Amino acid sequence: MNNIFLKRFFNFCLDCISFNTPLAIVFNIFMIFFILIIVPTHYLLYSPFNCIFKAIILPFIFNNNCPATGLFANCECPACGLTRALSSLLHGDISSALNYNLLVTPLFLVLLFVLILNVIKLIKNN
Numbered sequence: 001m002n003n004i005f006l007k008r009f010f011n012f013c014l015d016c017i018s019f020n021t022p023l024a025i026v027f028n029i030f031m032i033f034f035i036l037i038i039v040p041t042h043y044l045l046y047s048p049f050n051c052i053f054k055a056i057i058l059p060f061i062f063n064n065n066c067p068a069t070g071l072f073a074n075c076e077c078p079a080c081g082l083t084r085a086l087s088s089l090l091h092g093d094i095s096s097a098l099n100y101n102l103l104v105t106p107l108f109l110v111l112l113f114v115l116i117l118n119v120i121k122l123i124k125n126n
Contacts, residue, residue, distance in 0.1 A: 012024070016028055022118040022119075022121040022122050022125070023118075023122060025114065025115075025118045026115060026118045026119055026122060029111055029114060029115045029118075030115070032086075032111070033090060033111075036083070036086055036087040036090050037090050037091070039087065040087075040091075041084055041087040041088050041091060041093070041096070044083060044084050044087055045084070054077060054080060058077070078103065079101070079103070080101065081100035081101035082100070082101045082103060082104060082107060084100045084101075085097045085098070085099075085100035085101040085103075085104035085107075086104055086107065086108060088100060088104075089104050089105075089108055
């Protein structure tokens with residue numbers, strides 16, 4: 001009995017990491033919204049790195065030699081500030097959200113649409 005539970009839990013964790021099932025997608029998006037709602041936006045300013053893309057992903061891809069031209073010049077990306085913007089939006093501070101990043105509105109709408117679509121899939125499958 002305990003072995004079956006552990007196997008199901010392990011499979012659920014793998015699904016969550018890969019966004020592989022509608023349940024995993026709903027769980028992940030819900031957790032993103034939940035965490036951003038309970039963590040005050042100003043706490044996000046004290047993160048060890050403000051942009052995961054800029055601090056980890058781009059330097060990893062370009063072997064710590066950021067490109068000098070193009071969209072990712074000096075490791076800048078169009079997504080910088082989206083976490084703080086989404087947090088501000090979820091706290092009801094629309095002007096701050098738009099100041100952090102103007103792409104917050106389309107991002108929020110897409111996340112909401114994907115969440116609703118996968119909730120509908122879950123309901124239909126059960």
